Amino acid sequence: MALLEIKDLSIQFSTDEGVLHAVDNLNLSVDQGKTLCIVGESGCGKSVTARAIMGLLPIPPAKITSGSVVLDTKDLLGLSEKEMRALRGNDIAMIFQDPMTSLNPVLTCGYQIQESLHIHDKITKKEAKEKALALMKQVGIPEAEKRFSEYPHQFSGGMRQRVMIAMALSCKPKLLIADEPTTALDVSIQAQILELLGTLKKSSDMAMIFITHDLGVVAEIADEIIVLYAGTVAERGTTKDIFNHAAHPYTLGLLESVPHISKEQEHLTVIPGTLPDPTDYQPGCRFYERCTFHSDLCKKDPVEEEITPGHRVACFHYRLKDQQY
Amino acid sequence: MLSYIIRRIIQAIPTLFGVTLVTFIVFNVVGGDPVYQMVGKGAGQKEIDALRRELGLDRPLYQQYFFYLKQITTFDFGRSYATKQKISQMIKEGMGPSLSLAVPAFFFGSILGIIISLLVALYRGKLFDRLTVVLSVAGMSVSVLAYIIAGQYYLAYMSGLFPISGWEPGLRGVPFLVLPGLIWVIVSLGSDVRFFRTVMLDEINQDYVRTAYAKGLGKYRVLFRHVLKNAMIPIITRLVIAIPFLYTGSLLLENFFSIPGLGSMSINAINSSDFPVIKAITFIGALLYVGGNIVTDICYALADPRVRLK
Ligand SMILES: Nc1ncnc2c1ncn2[C@@H]1O[C@H](COP(=O)(O)OP(=O)(O)OP(=O)(O)O)[C@@H](O)[C@H]1O
Ligand SMILES: [Mg+2]
Numbered sequence: 114m115a116l117l118e119i120k121d122l123s124i125q126f127s128t129d130e131g132v133l134h135a136v137d138n139l140n141l142s143v144d145q146g147k148t149l150c151i152v153g154e155s156g157c158g159k160s161v162t163a164r165a166i167m168g169l170l171p172i173p174p175a176k177i178t179s180g181s182v183v184l185d186t187k188d189l190l191g192l193s194e195k196e197m198r199a200l201r202g203n204d205i206a207m208i209f210q211d212p213m214t215s216l217n218p219v220l221t222c223g224y225q226i227q228e229s230l231h232i233h234d235k236i237t238k239k240e241a242k243e244k245a246l247a248l249m250k251q252v253g254i255p256e257a258e259k260r261f262s263e264y265p266h267q268f269s270g271g272m273r274q275r276v277m278i279a280m281a282l283s284c285k286p287k288l289l290i291a292d293e294p295t296t297a298l299d300v301s302i303q304a305q306i307l308e309l310l311g312t313l314k315k316s317s318d319m320a321m322i323f324i325t326h327d328l329g330v331v332a333e334i335a336d337e338i339i340v341l342y343a344g345t346v347a348e349r350g351t352t353k354d355i356f357n358h359a360a361h362p363y364t365l366g367l368l369e370s371v372p373h374i375s376k377e378q379e380h381l382t383v384i385p386g387t388l389p390d391p392t393d394y395q396p397g398c399r400f401y402e403r404c405t406f407h408s409d410l411c412k413k414d415p416v417e418e419e420i421t422p423g424h425r426v427a428c429f430h431y432r433l434k435d436q437q438y
Numbered sequence: 439m440l441s442y443i444i445r446r447i448i449q450a451i452p453t454l455f456g457v458t459l460v461t462f463i464v465f466n467v468v469g470g471d472p473v474y475q476m477v478g479k480g481a482g483q484k485e486i487d488a489l490r491r492e493l494g495l496d497r498p499l500y501q502q503y504f505f506y507l508k509q510i511t512t513f514d515f516g517r518s519y520a521t522k523q524k525i526s527q528m529i530k531e532g533m534g535p536s537l538s539l540a541v542p543a544f545f546f547g548s549i550l551g552i553i554i555s556l557l558v559a560l561y562r563g564k565l566f567d568r569l570t571v572v573l574s575v576a577g578m579s580v581s582v583l584a585y586i587i588a589g590q591y592y593l594a595y596m597s598g599l600f601p602i603s604g605w606e607p608g609l610r611g612v613p614f615l616v617l618p619g620l621i622w623v624i625v626s627l628g629s630d631v632r633f634f635r636t637v638m639l640d641e642i643n644q645d646y647v648r649t650a651y652a653k654g655l656g657k658y659r660v661l662f663r664h665v666l667k668n669a670m671i672p673i674i675t676r677l678v679i680a681i682p683f684l685y686t687g688s689l690l691l692e693n694f695f696s697i698p699g700l701g702s703m704s705i706n707a708i709n710s711s712d713f714p715v716i717k718a719i720t721f722i723g724a725l726l727y728v729g730g731n732i733v734t735d736i737c738y739a740l741a742d743p744r745v746r747l748k
Contacts, residue, residue, distance in 0.1 A: 169651055202654035209652075214645040219667045219743060228663075229653040264743040280653065 115142035116320045117166070117288055122180030124161055127173060131392040135161040136344045139180070143288065146318040150331040152367065153341035156388050159324045162341075163290045166322075167207055168197040184288065202229040206281035210293040212273035216265040222276045223249075223261030226283060233284045248279040253309060271302035275309070282313065292324045307334060329371040332356060337423075340364050343388050343399040346417060350424035360420055360431035362404050398428070406430055442739060446732045457724040458510060462503050465717045472519060472713050515718035520710045525718045528703060533685060535605055536692065536699030539615050540684040543622035548677050551627055555634030559642055559661060570631060577628030585621045586694045593617060603696040618691045630676075637672050641665045671741045678734040682726035 119141045126133040136158040143149045151159050164170045166182055168189060182189040184204065189197065206229075209215040216225060227245040230236060236244070242261070249257035252275040265273055274294060281289055291310065295303040311334050314321055325331060331338060331352070338355045340348045340363065348361040359365050366384035386403035389395070398404070398411040410429040417425040473489050490496045494505060509515050515525035558567045594602040600617040641647070642665055650660045685700060692701035700719065707715035739745045 167652055169648070198654050198656060200654070201652060207652045209645065209649060211645060215649045217646040217650070217664050217668070219671075219741070220664070221743075228655070232654055232659075266744045277649075280649075 116145045116184065117322075118142040118181075118183045119162075119166070120181050120183075122162070122165065122182065123178045124158070124165055124170065125176050125178055127176070128392065133392045134344055134394055135175075135391065136165070139344075139346065141339055141346075141349075143320045143322060145287070145320055146314075147336040148314060148321040148323055148334050150323045150325065150335040150338045151341055152325055152328050152331060152338060153347075154326050154388065156391070157341045158344040159326075159341060160292055163207065163292050163322065163324060166288075166290060167201060167205060168192070168194075169201075199233070202281075202286075203233040203284045204286055205288045205290065206284070206286040207290040207292065208274070208277045208281045208294050211297045212270055212277050213265075213297065215277060216273055218265055221262050221264055222268065222273075223263075226276065226280045229280065229283045244283065245279070248283055249276075252276075252279045252282070252313070254279070270298050271305060274298065274302075274306050278306075278309065278313070285317070286319060288320045288322065290322045290324070293326070294323075295330060296325070296327070303330070310334060327371070328355075328367045340367065343394070344391065345399060346425075346427060347400065348424075348426045348428075349417075350421075354421070354424040358420075358424065360424075360426040361400075361428045362406050362430070363400050366403075439739070443732075443736060446735055450728050450732060453728050454725065457721065457728070458507060459503075461717055461720050461724070462506050465713050466502055466506070467499065472711055510721060516714050518707070518712050518715050520707070520712045520715075525715055528715065529700065529718065529722070532698065532700040532703045534607070534699075535611075535697050536685060536701060538611065539618055539622070539691065539697060539699065540688065542615070543619040544626075544680070544684055546619075547623040547626045547630065550623065551630035551634050552673065554627075554631050555638045556661065556666070558631075558635045559638040559665065560657065562639060562642070567635075570635070574628040574631045574635075577624060578632070582621065582625050582690055585624060586618075586690065589617050589621055590694070603694065605695075605697045614695070614697070618688075618695045618697065622688060622691060633676060634669075634673060637669050638665065641669045644668070667741070671738065674737045674741055675734055678730055678737055681733075682723065682730040685723070685726055 119139055122136060122139040123134070124136040126135055139158075139162060141149065141151075151162065153159055161170070161175075165177065166189065170177070177190060180190070184200070189200070192200070216222065223242070223245055226248060227238075227241040230241045230244055231238075234241075246257045246261060249260065254260055254272060254275050260268070260272075265276070268276060277294075294310070295306050298306060307330065310321070310323075313319075314334070321334075323331065323334060328338075335352045337351055338349065339346055340355065340361065342363050347363045348355065348359065350358075355364060356368070359368055363384070370383050384403055389399055389402065395401075397413060398407070398415050401407045401411050404411070408430070413429075415427040415429060417427045418431070419425050420431065473486055473493070473495065487496070494502060497505075513526055515529075517524055518528060521528075554570060558570050561567050590602055594600045594617060601614050604614050605611055606614065646668075647660060647664060650664045655663075689701040689705055691697070692699045693705055696702075703715065704719055706712070707719070
């Protein structure tokens with residue numbers, strides 16, 4: 114049985130421009146110990162999905178119009194704020210994109226790491242401190258004793274992200290949501306953080322949802338990948354399915370825009386065009402405008418079809434792909 | 439920390455020196471000759487010369503300046519032209535009434551402002567928040583004179599809740615201070631709350647607040663442990679900067695409520711061109727202001743770890 118199961122989740126925002134459809138009829142599941150990557154360009158609804166799982170959507174303007182989010186056997190959407198609070202940072206933890214601003218500048222890093230221990234585990238201060246120090250060592254922060262009482266501004270970007278990770282891991286969550294944890298970092302630091310997340314995951318049976326807009330990052334750590342486009346799933350499958358047998362034109366576009374170190378590339382291929390206006394979706398495929406391959410077929414709403422077990426694509430043309438792309 | 443404080447004090451010395459120079463130039467060079475005003479029309483040249491010699495105004499400017507510096511360092515500002523009292527004595531006497539009005543009013547006003555802005559942060563966008571915004575703008579737009587007149591008429595004269603005006607030393611003076619204190623709080627609350635509210639709402643939208651919620655903290659813990667500490671930095675700055683101005687009290691309130699403080703004293707001194715008194719009040723004000731700035735910086739360093747190290 115899946116650890117986390119999202120069924121038919123739809124999220125809207127009421128904005129000045131009208132109702133914004135951030136996520137539409139999303140289904141996904143994550144098994145214990147597995148990593149699911151959610152990939153898609155800016156604004157496709159990745160963070161909104163993550164916040165919905167955490168129960169941290171700003172309601173209003175946000176509104177969950179349908180669906181369920183089940184962790185173990187609990188439907189999170191039906192829980193009270195108090196019950197949700199007991200889960201947050203405990204069963205589900207989250208790390209964020211920008212480690213510069215995501216830590217509180219006036220509290221020591223040590224304090225911020227031991228705070229969730231203090232809240233959820235009801236242990237003494239001394240025990241919490243010891244645990245926090247152990248966590249700091251585990252995530253690779255050198256001189257943990259000294260750095261415990263330092264403030265975030267005394268840490269480098271990569272070290273801050275390690276603090277965030279230590280914080281998230283403190284209560285041994287069943288599920289870790291990492292929302293673009295490496296986007297704000299230098300390439301070399303990015304690799305270190307990815308490696309750290311990989312090793313940490315191997316040594317526990319924690320599940321992870323890893324959010325990114327960069328397919329290049331996920332090959333190493335993903336078990337499964339969901340490609341999100343304009344709040345809906347374009348394609349999903351194992352890492353191999355996506356990297357070797359991509360079927361959706363959007364996925365193919367994303368793969369082409371991944372920079373290759375081996376190839377000397379002058380320009381990165383980027384998919385021309387932009388996301389359609391989320392307050393004004395037309396019926397039919399949302400990728401229609403940007404697809405080199407669209408036809409009248411695409412004026413109907415695409416549904417996910419299974420190509421091989423577990424590999425699904427929401428496109429009318431995937432069968433023709435080899436001939437026409 | 440100690441070396442930081444010492445360095446800030448040393449840095450303040452040139453500023454204070456500048457202040458002495460400016461006040462000296464304003465009063466002794468540009469300000470004109472006070473003697474003509476003192477002796478009145480129809481006075482003879484002999485009389486004038488005698489008075490100038492008595493006041494030391496016949497000496498060269500640099501000597502006058504050194505004399506002024508000596509006065510300042512010994513806190514002996516000479517005597518008032520108008521009342522012939524010792525100025526240091528006048529200030530000592532005026533400070534009590536001024537502070538007894540200003541300090542409690544400032545204290546309660548600030549605490550109330552912070553509490554209201556915390557509530558606003560908790561109930562952002564709700565009725566309480568909107569009401570607060572409307573009331574604080576309304577409060578700011580009404581002149582203090584309107585509050586004074588309305589307060590004295592309705593609360594003091596008509597209903598007799600408070601004495602209309604006056605002052606007495608010690609505890610017997612408390613009833614006299616309630617109404618002007620209340621007006622002080624109302625007048626300062628409007629702009630304080632608006633400022634504090636902006637600070638709080640600004641903090642609440644920061645990323646670290648989202649992180650705190652993601653850890654499973656409740657909204658009170660987020661507010662008091664995480665947000666308030668950050669919000670205190672701009673709030674402290676604003677409050678400490680206001681402290682030096684407390685010593686002159688409120689010119690208008692003291693005048694209308696006949697409180698014999700430094701505010702009333704300043705108005706009298708200005709009306710009678712009592713230069714030494716104005717000079718002393720100005721200088722002490724500047725001194726407190728510079729001191730207040732140092733205290734602000736120290737508070738700042740205490741509240742914000744990012745400034746501490748440099
Ligand atoms: N508080 C909000 N109010 C209104 N609309 C919002 C709000 N938060 C998100 N949205 C909208 O929801 C949609 C999805 O946003 P989301 O933040 O999930 O994108 P994302 O995939 O995480 O993009 P990025 O890569 O930029 O982080 C966007 O169209 C965005 O404008
Ligand atoms: Mg995002």
